[in-house]
Amino acid sequence: MPSLDVQNSGMPDLQFVLFVSALCTADLATCNVSPELRATIFDRCWALTHTEAPPTDPKERVLDLREGTELTLEACLSTIRSLLADVDIRILTWDHPVSEPTHQSTPEAKPLIDRLGRLYPEPPEIVDPESPAAG
Numbered sequence: 001m002p003s004l005d006v007q008n009s010g011m012p013d014l015q016f017v018l019f020v021s022a023l024c025t026a027d028l029a030t031c032n033v034s035p036e037l038r039a040t041i042f043d044r045c046w047a048l049t050h051t052e053a054p055p056t057d058p059k060e061r062v063l064d065l066r067e068g069t070e071l072t073l074e075a076c077l078s079t080i081r082s083l084l085a086d087v088d089i090r091i092l093t094w095d096h097p098v099s100e101p102t103h104q105s106t107p108e109a110k111p112l113i114d115r116l117g118r119l120y121p122e123p124p125e126i127v128d129p130e131s132p133a134a135g
Contacts, residue, residue, distance in 0.1 A: 004092040017076045021063040030095035045076045
């Protein structure tokens with residue numbers, strides 16, 4: 001099961017905020033954050049970047065920080081970490097099956113995809129290993 005350390009994610013702050021907001025808006029059946037808390041996290045981060053209410057349509061619940069500042073990013077990061085700390089969540093865990101592609105490949109990419117399919121005809125046994133190999 002994938003996991004993410006809330007305090008030491010190993011990723012840049014912007015990536016962390018966007019990743020967590022995506023987790024919060026994803027329809028995940030298996031996640032150690034309640035749906036109510038996920039909604040609260042997204043709604044509070046949304047309020048830091050918008051004056052209108054957060055969208056109710058799940059397809060529109062996307063956090064866009066392109067117009068934000070470094071202060072906005074820090075506020076979102078602090079909001080996420082404090083809300084999770086309030087309920088004693090230090091590690092986010094979730095499970096999500098691999099999704100089917102949502103876009104068709106371009107005609108230019110088709111020959112490469114076909115060659116890769118011949119090179120690796122069987123799907124991998126492990127898509128997301130539980131723990132990375134020691135290096």
